[in-house]
Amino acid sequence: MNSHNTLMPKNQREVKSLVICGNGFNCEQEMARAYTLAGAAVTLVHMNDLLKGSTTFSLFEFDLLNFPGGFSYGDELGSGQAIANKIRFSKRNDGKTFYDDLMEFITRGKFIIGICNGFQILVKLGLLPNNRVTLAHNDCGKFIDRWCTLKINPKNRSPFFKNFPENTITLPIRHGEGKFSTLTEEDLLLLTEENLHLLQYSEGDNPNGSALSIAALTDPRGQILGMMPHPEAFLFPYNHPAWSRKRRDDDNFLNTIPDGLRFFKNIVEHIAYEH
């Protein structure tokens, strides 16, 4: 399941990215493709290898851990809940859980990214930022697949959202449980004062009823990132729903790096050069 990329730019250290698969995740292939196109070395690892332990790899060799989109355990018990339970309570022979590994991973200053179902998992684990927030069923009561334009909060600490024109990003959302909610109004206030909110649906276009139209969060250090929209679904300009009209209107459209790919390139560049 390994796919290593050899097209590494010079003078850059190799960025190693782990993408989790199995147990109902289903966006791992495009997630791996995204890192490959962005110049990182990607390894797909089955969730059970992380939960039950495996001798074939070491988690701490990796710079980044990715929870991709999908329906882990079919989203039964609420999206991401079943995997969160597994991560916290399923013990290996050495008595440790994968949650212990995650804590160690974070302590070592590495990055964790969760997209859609991955975001839901990080939230249910209480890592974004605590267990006073959730992603509930969309207000419209149904699953939605459509493209959105989102505002980037320039004050957020995530280093991965540079070079987006006008501080906006255009990506598809595909979820039934994406309504960002907090336990109290105060929780929401605290969170925004700390600028933990990273992306917001543009005005008048809140697809799921999220509080303050929030679509992505980070932890206070910008090390753990969760987002509802799918950057891995916009790696080619041809993924854009209106590409064939836009190329007529804008000669440069097909030569511009798609927003999704730019996000992954930012990640790889940041880790390779600055981190």
Place this chain on the structure above:
Amino acid sequence: MNTNHPFVVLLPKKITNTKTLQAKLYIFHYIIEEQSLAEFAKENLLNTITDDLYINEIPQLDYPCYTYVSKKSGVTDDEGLVAQIAFEDYFKTQTPTTTKKQKVYASTLYYCSNRETQNKVQANTLIHHLLHGSFPFLPKHTLVQKENKEDKEKAKEKGANVTYIDAQSLAQNRSLALSTEEIDAIKNYKSTLSDIEVEIIAQTWSEHCKHKEFNAKIVCDDSTVINSLFKTYIERATKTIIEKENPSWLIKVFSDNAGLVQVDEENYLSFKVETHNTPSALDPYGGALTGILGVNRDAVAVGIGGGRPLFNIDVLCFAHPNYPDNKLLPGQLPPKQILHGVVQGILDGGNKMGIPTVAGSVLFDNRYGGKPLVFCGTAALMPSHYGKKDSRHKKISSGDLIVMAGGAVGLDGIHGATVSSLELDDETASSAVQIGSPITQKFLFDFLELISQQGLVKCSTDNGAGGLSSSIGELATLSGGALVDLEKVPLKYEGLLPWEIFVSESQERMSLVVAKEHWKTIEQLAHHYDVTVTAIGEFTNDGLLKVRWYGETIASLDLHFLHHGVPQKTLHAILPIPHYCKNDNVILPSSPGTMQDLSRKLISNINICSREEIIRRYDHEVKGLSVLKPLSDSAPQDAAVMLLPNNKEGEFKGIIVSHALLPQYADYDSYHSSAGAFDEMIRQAIAVGGEISTNSNGHLPLWSVNDNFCMPNVVYDSKSNPDGPNKLGQLVEMCKALYDHATFYKIPLTSGKDSMKNDLLVVGDKISIPPTVLYSGVTLINDIRNVVSSNFKQSGDLIYLLGETYNELCGSEIFTILQLSKEEQQKISNPPRVRKEMAYPLYLSMMSAHHHHLLESAHDLSQGGLFVALAEACFNSDCESKESKESKSNFGASIHLEEQQRSAFLMLFSESHSRFVVSIKKQARKQFEALFQQRATLLGEVTSNAHLMITFNQEPIINHAISELYHEWKNELSQYFNA
């Protein structure tokens, strides 16, 4: 057993003044202290932001009454199962995966404000227990009655659980769908049979599995005799193409679970379209869910298997969702409920498996009120080689193990194959319904991919209709025999009879063929990845299908008899004589109203309006490969286009997926309803940039097509089906059209499926579907960057109509709106006919136009004709502007029709085939007109004024603001989804 078990209640926090409130219950068949359960539930089940938690207590709110919905025993309960996994992890009470008996059950309690809201709770009593009452309430959970500890001991007793009978009496009691001739054949083979033998034969010989009507001898009224429609038309079409062209990419046709073609050096693409009509009529959600999951398994289990699903398509035929409840017959579900359930089933199946639903159709016609049609299709990519082994082959040797993988077996789905072959009546067994488990299947597919790549599995097949009996019975023919030890099959609960275990259609199971030396490794891997695998027997070469129960042989059937012993049916057909009128123009019996009003009615017609309400519920972009989506740029597209995932750097190879069905024309000319659907499938692909054979350079473009015939009963019965032979005659004509067009265009059929008894029979009443054939095609496109979408791109571009328009309005949407009877329609117009000799050169010119990048947009004309195509081409995502009616930066079209002989009505609404609306840049005009010559008619141009304006012989007849037109088109279907 009927005891109170500990339970957990999750109650929504925000109790607003709603008429119903929905609480979630989990019932635990564990002995556990209240405090421990509370601690577990708080950590694992409760979402503190949205819910409150109660243990062993049902809070009584301001609601007087309740409705409690729990699943019947053995019905898939993934929610309960996942809660159980969490419970086992939390308390470390791991039960071995090989005996995954359910111990946690999820259910729903609806708090209701009155009787009326109680009755509104949607549940299906075939799979749910439904309890209405007044508070207080305590949940009781009853286990399946069959559970009995002594059963296992009893089962081992010699002779227990198997009865020996003569076939005749059994056939009537158990809805086995065997005919007198078939029962005679069985009697000639064996005088006494065990019940399991009878069941195996009945299942193997079912219409669903043996396609007896497609293989029947048909005597037509013109005294021609057709020996099997399948062999004569479908299979022969593909054989003819192979003989003449021998395409190297055609890998496997008709002989495996799906058709197989080679899309690049390293990959095969499998493609299969199935129907799941009867189950969807009984339980729309479960029927559609198991339909889509089932066809996933077909696409994955070709050759060795272990491929990765690439896309799903779903095509649905329903009665109108506004069908009045008081007109429903007993046993007929409200069409709106079917629509909701089926859509939910497809989205759960596709979304949870991570397979994009890239294309589909929904067709409304009240004749689908008895049996809805639910077509589900899946394509998968499989490596062409595993190591040095070509993956196309299924190779089995005597001594290889039979391994069952996936879910356990219960009573659900018993007799699915035989019931599908019966007309529905009010006594149809409810056990024919199953609910799928996407989680189980996703785990299974990931696992199968892994073991296939590691060379650990010899081949695999789906356990679909007919269960183990079918999958093993078929695989056994490859080695020459099989021996099954049935007591090894893992069960959901004890107490199933041996025959029930063997024919059960419990979902998410596959049969794998494993060489003995790899069994241990497979077992270990399966344990690690939480997949259940069980070796239940081995393949032999003694020519027999043998089944043992604790060592005793309870079935032994000759494979040759089983697969070739079914007597050929003889059926009679009366061939239809289509009625054609000679008028070139259409003269309506009365004034139809203004073009302005008619065109507005048409755009919001139920069969024309947007499917957005459904499309956006399906994840149509997962995998990140979509190039043309069902609603790219908010406009409906002719075909889906996807990138292939294995492209090398700089490669942009993709696939085009198109499909069509036109049952509305079948009553006028069944030949041309089939021909028209085939033509539409081709022209959709041609519109976006697909290719067909040019007959010049020896290169035959890759196509893989599935045919799916769905018919009403075609067998004559003087009382219940006097016109059976007429319907069979229609089917014959449809098959002839398939042959003529497939061979003409050199487009091979690779797989397909028929469904033959789509009628609802209730005392004195009958609803039968119109003869329906769906063609679904996949073709390759070398460079997706050249794809052309359906909508206009810039004002100033010129708009052309390509192809010819005839007086062809019979069965059209506009005639439906005018409510003209069949006779009235035939008097003044004709059904659309396919003129393939005319269409072919036009398609070649389209290919040339694509090649020279002349086209800015291309949209094929279909239902609703020219007007609808023009309107749809004016739509784009700028129409979404929230200030709804105020158009933003979008544009419109100015159209000038000049016509001396025929009316504007005909020009705008005729549904003649093989036509396109295209737009081009002004500077391309010369080259474009030189290419198309008289086949192209200049209609007008794209305007910056966001109106669709049409004049007829200089008289303005239509002027719609695009934003208004767009919203009428967009919002029509939504009303049937909002409560």
